[in-house]
Amino acid sequence: xxxxxxxxxxxxxxxxxxxxxxxxxxxxxxxxxxxxxxxxxxxxxxxxxxxxxxxxxxxxxxxxxxxxxxxxxxxxxxxxxxxxxxxxxxxxxxxxxxxxxxxxxxxxxxxxxxxxxxxxxxxxxxxxxxx
Numbered sequence: 001x002x003x004x005x006x007x008x009x010x011x012x013x014x015x016x017x018x019x020x021x022x023x024x025x026x027x028x029x030x031x032x033x034x035x036x037x038x039x040x041x042x043x044x045x046x047x048x049x050x051x052x053x054x055x056x057x058x059x060x061x062x063x064x065x066x067x068x069x070x071x072x073x074x075x076x077x078x079x080x081x082x083x084x085x086x087x088x089x090x091x092x093x094x095x096x097x098x099x100x101x102x103x104x105x106x107x108x109x110x111x112x113x114x115x116x117x118x119x120x121x122x123x124x125x126x127x128x129x130x131x
Contacts, residue, residue, distance in 0.1 A: 087111075094126045 022030075081098050083091075084105040091111050095104055103114045104126070114123040 090128045091126065094128050 080100060081095050082101075082103045084103065087095070087104065091104065094111070095102070095113060098104070098113055099115055101116050105112050105114070111126040111128055112123055113126050114121045
């Protein structure tokens with residue numbers, strides 16, 4: 001078992017005398033290890049984040065156009081029934097008795113009519129006969 005010398009006994013007489021322990025070839029090798037290298041621009045990473053951002057924007061636009069209620073404000077001002085999508089003839093016939101200002105929407109594969117009340121809205125499915 002080898003015993004190393006205590007730290008107090010180790011002295012280095014010259015400032016750069018430790019360089020003489022390694023050969024010139026070893027010093028060159030270590031110098032190459034720590035030399036700065038020119039890194040390539042990360043085009044793939046940039047492309048990934050650009051496509052990710054484009055996908056997020058496209059998803060937002062799709063969700064906004066799919067799930068938002070497009071209200072015709074002119075119909076509201078004229079106290080008519082507001083439709084969120086183009087109604088069919090059966091829907092128009094079913095909504096003739098609704099009060100002005102009602103909103104008719106196609107939601108979860110059925111037509112729903114929401115009527116304004118003093119304390120909120122009342123929504124119910126429209127009784128549309130199947131063809």
